[in-house]
Amino acid sequence: xxxxxxxxxxxxxxxxxxxxxxxxxxxxxxxxxxxxxxxxxxxxxxxxxxxxxxxxxxxxxxxxxxxxxxxxxxxxxxxx
Amino acid sequence: xxxxxxxxxxxxxxxxxxxxxxxxxxxxxxxxxxxxxxxxxxxxxxxxxxxxxxxxxxxxxxxxxxxxxxxxxxxxxxxxxxxxxxxxxxxxxxxxxxxxxxxxxxxxxxxxxxxxxxxxxxxxxxxxxxxxxxxxxxxxxxxxxxxxxxxxxxxxxxxxxxxxxxxxxxxxxxxxxxxxxxxxxxxxxxxxxxxxxxxxxxxxxxxxxxxxxxxxxxxxxxxxxxxxxxxxxxxxxxxxxxxxxxxxxxxxxxxxxxxxxxxxxxxxxxxxxxxxxxxxxxxxxxxxxxxxxxxxxxxxxxxxxxxxxxxxxxxxxxxxxxxxxxxxxxxxxxxxxxxxxxxxxx
Numbered sequence: 372x373x374x375x376x377x378x379x380x381x382x383x384x385x386x387x388x389x390x391x392x393x394x395x396x397x398x399x400x401x402x403x404x405x406x407x408x409x410x411x412x413x414x415x416x417x418x419x420x421x422x423x424x425x426x427x428x429x430x431x432x433x434x435x436x437x438x439x440x441x442x443x444x445x446x447x448x449x450x451x
Numbered sequence: 452x453x454x455x456x457x458x459x460x461x462x463x464x465x466x467x468x469x470x471x472x473x474x475x476x477x478x479x480x481x482x483x484x485x486x487x488x489x490x491x492x493x494x495x496x497x498x499x500x501x502x503x504x505x506x507x508x509x510x511x512x513x514x515x516x517x518x519x520x521x522x523x524x525x526x527x528x529x530x531x532x533x534x535x536x537x538x539x540x541x542x543x544x545x546x547x548x549x550x551x552x553x554x555x556x557x558x559x560x561x562x563x564x565x566x567x568x569x570x571x572x573x574x575x576x577x578x579x580x581x582x583x584x585x586x587x588x589x590x591x592x593x594x595x596x597x598x599x600x601x602x603x604x605x606x607x608x609x610x611x612x613x614x615x616x617x618x619x620x621x622x623x624x625x626x627x628x629x630x631x632x633x634x635x636x637x638x639x640x641x642x643x644x645x646x647x648x649x650x651x652x653x654x655x656x657x658x659x660x661x662x663x664x665x666x667x668x669x670x671x672x673x674x675x676x677x678x679x680x681x682x683x684x685x686x687x688x689x690x691x692x693x694x695x696x697x698x699x700x701x702x703x704x705x706x707x708x709x710x711x712x713x714x715x716x717x718x719x720x721x722x723x724x725x726x727x728x729x730x731x732x733x734x735x736x737x738x739x740x741x742x743x744x745x746x747x748x749x750x751x752x753x754x755x756x757x758x759x760x761x762x763x764x765x766x767x768x769x770x771x772x773x774x775x776x777x778x779x780x781x782x783x784x785x786x787x788x789x790x791x792x793x794x795x796x797x
Contacts (some may be wrong), residue, residue, distance in 0.1 A: 406479045424558065428782060435730040440783045442729075449495045 372425045393440030400433030472755060479754035488751045489608060489624065493744065496660035498657045499596060499664045511658055512666035515593070519584040519663060558778065563785035566688065570784050573680050577673055578777035581664065585739065585769030588662030589762060594747065597658035599624065610654050624654050664739035664772075667732065674731030677780040678724060693787070697721050727783065731776065738772050 406424030412419045478486035497510035526548065555575050560567040567697055587593075599622055608624040663669045685693040694792050695701065699717040702710040742765045750758045 420557075421561070424561065424778065427771075427775060427778060431734065431779055435734065438730060438733040438737050441741075442733045445495065 383447055387444040390440050390444040390447060392435040393443075397433050397435075397437030397440075400436070401430045404429040404433060476755045484526075488754045492602075497661060497668070500657075500659050510598070510666070511661040512663050512669060515587060515660045516584060518660070519580065519587045521714040522587065523579055523583050555777065559781050559785075563788070566684075566785060566788045568789070570684065570781065573677070573784065574777045574781045577677065577780060578773050581673070581735065581773040581776055582770065584663035584669070585773060586766070588664070588739070588743070588768070589765055593660045594658045594661065594743065595656065596660070597656045599654040600657045602653045602655050608654055620734060622654075624656065652657050662739055662743055663741050664735050667736050670736040671728070671732040673735070673776070674728045677731060677776075677783065678728050681727075681780075681783045681787045682726075684784045688788035689790055695717050700787075731779065735772055735776055736769060742768055 404426055408422055411422045415422075479488060500511050500514060502509040502514075522754045530548060552575070555578060556567075559571045559574065563570045567754060592769075607664040610622040610624055612622055644792060683695075685696075697717050697720050699710075699714050702713040702717075704710070706713060746758065746761055746765060749761055
């Protein structure tokens with residue numbers, strides 16, 4: 372607390388780390404999408420290309436949440 | 452018959468690889484401090500390389516994008532000449548190129564249907580550019596060769612002269628000589644020529660080349676292009692009624708209370724278009740920037756053994772991210788060409 376500048380800088384890094392907690396949900400989401408996709412491909416290998424496309428699409432949407440968290444973290448570190 | 456000949460073959464390549472690994476281990480752990488890997492300085496915005504055209508500063512990411520562009524144009528000229536030559540079976544490099552394009556075409560045709568021919572060019576161009584930029588980024592020398600610059604805060608390293616070619620002096624920075632940078636106000640006011648002429652004491656390397664997708668300007672330019680083209684194709688396919696998706700006045704007038712809700716949903720659609728730009732831009736940027744950071748930090752911690760696998764991982768991720776960008780823009784554009792009024796009658 373004797374050095375307010377360093378204190379604020381430390382809190383910023385802490386905040387950025389906490390912001391990345393948002394990646395938990397995205398991780399679960401991507402994992403679920405992959406699990407569902409692999410199961411579906413196992414049951415119906417003929418439909419693999421369609422399933423794969425939709426799986427990657429769903430993963431990309433789930434991942435977007437983690438990307439917003441990353442954006443917030445980067446803004447906290449570099450811009451705020 | 453030929454087996455005895457094959458047995459005599461000396462595994463030169465294997466020994467070369469082992470030798471390179473041993474050299475790397477020596478440089479990283481036992482050798483002089485000059486050879487030791489240095490943990491990178493994390494910089495978010497692209498740094499200027501010192502070049503400029505008409506007062507427009509060329510940053511290192513622009514330079515890398517230009518290299519990717521030139522490679523793509525050469526590839527296009529080669530493919531064009533191949534097509535003109537009349538041969539039907541492509542060989543070698545163009546075979547791979549044809550396989551990629553065929554794969555892309557099948558993806559577009561699967562989602563866009565009869566609009567595929569018109570839509571194809573935009574996502575495919577984005578794919579090729581992002582793919583090429585992500586591959587070019589992995590060439591050694593990127594992010595490690597550049598100008599040395601005085602640091603204003605943190606710990607820099609002392610420069611050591613390697614060789615001089617004519618008037619050009621080549622320096623490297625020495626891990627064994629960390630120098631604490633002192634932030635003095637005088638340094639800011641001193642002219643730029645003076646600082647470049649006199650050697651820095653606490654140095655960092657400003658690379659000449661840095662991966663294109665580690666620059667938000669690159670990814671957001673592509674994202675804005677994709678989303679704007681989504682609107683363009685929507686209007687092309689449906690005409691002015693395309694905008695009824697956003698402003699559902701008809702619903703408001705004769706839809707009752709649910710019409711009011713649908714009218715509000717229309718405004719959410721507008722916000723969604725801007726969210727698309729955001730997620731497009733940050734997805735590519737985040738993945739590639741995090742990958743570059745991971746490579747340089749792990750490379751500084753353990754110089755031997757791990758980085759090659761991370762490089763493989765980065766190659767994989769470069770392709771996947773280019774494909775995701777391609778697929779999402781295809782889906783958005785082909786979604787805009789389909790009228791959503793038909794759904795209501797079901």
